[in-house]
Amino acid sequence: MKSHYDAVVIGSGFGGAITARRLAEKGMSVLVLERGRRWDPSTYPRTPKDDWIFSDRHPQKLNGWLDLRFYGRMTVALGAGVGGGSLCYSAVAIEPDPKIFDAGWPSEITYDELKPYYDLHGSEMNLQTIPDNQLPRRYKIAAQAAENLGYGDRYNKAGLVMNFDKEWNYDLPDAVNKKHSKLLTNKQGVQQGTCVHLGNCDIGCDVKAKNSMDFNYIPAAEKAGAEVVPLHVVNCITPKSGGGYEVAFDNIESGRRVGGTVSGDRVIVAAGAVGSPELLLHCRDNFGTLPNISKMLGKNWNGNANFLSFASYPKEADLRQATGPAIAGVMDFSDGSFRNQRFLVEDDGYPNLLLAAVKGYLENRLSTPFGKRLLKQFEDYMREDSKLSRLMVWLGAGADAADATLYLRRHKLLFWKKKLDIDYPLETSKGVFEAIQEMHKRLSEATQGKLLPNPQWDVFKTLVTLHPLGGCNMGDTAETGVVNHVGEVYGYPGLYVVDGAMVPMPTVHNPTHTIGALAERSGALIN
Numbered sequence: 466m467k468s469h470y471d472a473v474v475i476g477s478g479f480g481g482a483i484t485a486r487r488l489a490e491k492g493m494s495v496l497v498l499e500r501g502r503r504w505d506p507s508t509y510p511r512t513p514k515d516d517w518i519f520s521d522r523h524p525q526k527l528n529g530w531l532d533l534r535f536y537g538r539m540t541v542a543l544g545a546g547v548g549g550g551s552l553c554y555s556a557v558a559i560e561p562d563p564k565i566f567d568a569g570w571p572s573e574i575t576y577d578e579l580k581p582y583y584d585l586h587g588s589e590m591n592l593q594t595i596p597d598n599q600l601p602r603r604y605k606i607a608a609q610a611a612e613n614l615g616y617g618d619r620y621n622k623a624g625l626v627m628n629f630d631k632e633w634n635y636d637l638p639d640a641v642n643k644k645h646s647k648l649l650t651n652k653q654g655v656q657q658g659t660c661v662h663l664g665n666c667d668i669g670c671d672v673k674a675k676n677s678m679d680f681n682y683i684p685a686a687e688k689a690g691a692e693v694v695p696l697h698v699v700n701c702i703t704p705k706s707g708g709g710y711e712v713a714f715d716n717i718e719s720g721r722r723v724g725g726t727v728s729g730d731r732v733i734v735a736a737g738a739v740g741s742p743e744l745l746l747h748c749r750d751n752f753g754t755l756p757n758i759s760k761m762l763g764k765n766w767n768g769n770a771n772f773l774s775f776a777s778y779p780k781e782a783d784l785r786q787a788t789g790p791a792i793a794g795v796m797d798f799s800d801g802s803f804r805n806q807r808f809l810v811e812d813d814g815y816p817n818l819l820l821a822a823v824k825g826y827l828e829n830r831l832s833t834p835f836g837k838r839l840l841k842q843f844e845d846y847m848r849e850d851s852k853l854s855r856l857m858v859w860l861g862a863g864a865d866a867a868d869a870t871l872y873l874r875r876h877k878l879l880f881w882k883k884k885l886d887i888d889y890p891l892e893t894s895k896g897v898f899e900a901i902q903e904m905h906k907r908l909s910e911a912t913q914g915k916l917l918p919n920p921q922w923d924v925f926k927t928l929v930t931l932h933p934l935g936g937c938n939m940g941d942t943a944e945t946g947v948v949n950h951v952g953e954v955y956g957y958p959g960l961y962v963v964d965g966a967m968v969p970m971p972t973v974h975n976p977t978h979t980i981g982a983l984a985e986r987s988g989a990l991i992n
Contacts, residue, residue, distance in 0.1 A: 555790070864897060
């Protein structure tokens with residue numbers, strides 16, 4: 466690592482990877498600091514003893530796949546590794562309703578302005594839909610439920626950034642098997658495979674069929690000269706007297722925290738809609754290195770109204786829940802036609818963690834022909850004939866009130882330390898969650914399913930979000946936002962936020978495609 470770069474990028478998810486690539490392609494020297502490790506199919510977590518958890522408190526000891534943050538009424542699931550949140554998302558890429566840009570955004574940001582960047586991002590990610598001959602059972606059940614309720618025209622295939630082989634189908638012998646995946650070379654010159662419906666999109670695709678950032682934008686950035694350094698946790702950003710910024714970090718590669726610094730003429734904060742506001746809050750309110758950041762920092766945060774429901778189905782439904790892409794279809798109510806709430810419903814597959822864990826354990830111990838047959842019988846049972854395989858997971862996303870606040874509070878025991886917390890008012894967003902839950906109930910009952918009690922919401926009124934947004938919102942001025950339409954922080958030239966934290970409103974649809982388009986635009990405009 467050099468001591469100085471034209472641009473230092475903090476984070477390697479959608480915002481960081483895209484910006485790093487575009488700046489490197491302009492001839493800038495670019496350094497990407499990523500807190501997590503590099504992953505590949507040989508290291509994806511599978512067994513109970515594998516590295517599942519990333520700890521923001523002790524990253525030198527725990528730097529696994531997923532960072533779960535618990536904040537009172539809100540739990541946030543975050544990716545950790547080279548590729549950021551793209552590692553553990555479901556590969557859904559959908560343009561939002563153009564009307565979401567009518568209010569709450571800087572005047573420069575319109576749908577027409579972003580459309581070329583949506584198209585560019587979709588091209589880079591090989592955006593497509595699942596072939597008709599590969600529709601999983603839960604897609605068909607969800608489509609039938611929509612049809613039975615009179616909403617058939619609202620349920621369509623989801624846009625997916627995956628590689629499909631049109632010749633693959635469920636009638637092949639032992640169809641859901643890695644052996645059927647075909648090798649290909651993607652647009653960025655990286656070798657990947659085609660989808661064989663293993664259902665592990667969220668925990669690492671075994672055949673590299675999902676187009677996460679580590680297979681496209683990051684290799685392209687490195688090819689253009691960018692340096693990507695994993696296991697480096699950024700702590701503080703400080704302006705330099707002669708211009709630019711110094712970035713302080715901990716190198717955790719050795720299992721210890723080893724401090725260091727690097728400087729950049731530009732710094733792009735792309736640590737996500739939790740990590741980016743958290744870092745800047747510490748710089749403003751804890752360390753005092755960026756004291757003049759807008760009072761809007763941490764405001765208007767939202768979870769894009771994520772809401773999960775579970776429904777049980779009879780055996781004859783043949784749901785095969787853990788088989789197929791994690792999400793295949795989407796039912797769109799973003800027009801507010803149901804209970805005057807804007808939301809969507811998706812047939813959400815879940816990775817069969819039990820299957821993955823037991824398989825990973827047994828594969829190392831059952832190397833005989835008999836052992837392999839036994840393992841195959843176990844996998845068939847878990848995929849097709851267990852109570853877990855008959856459980857439908859409905860995912861909702863929508864427009865919550867976007868009125869949550871991120872802030873630093875003192876640690877209860879270590880009072881000299883400050884930690885991030887979220888104040889998430891439920892009453893102002895209650896309507897959209899109740900509308901999503903009611904639709905989940907109707908869809909289940911329309912296809913012989915039964916919605917299961919959800920004590921997390923019904924009793925404890927707590928939520929989980931996979932789509933955090935806001936906290937460093939774009940605005941026309943420092944009074945209305947933290948950054949301008951490009952992502953530059955008001956009052957701090959050369960300091961940018963380019964990720965989901967800059968998105969000022971819920972996108973309703975899965976937000977990564979919008980984050981990608983905004984990052985492409987910022988990468989084009991940062992000079």
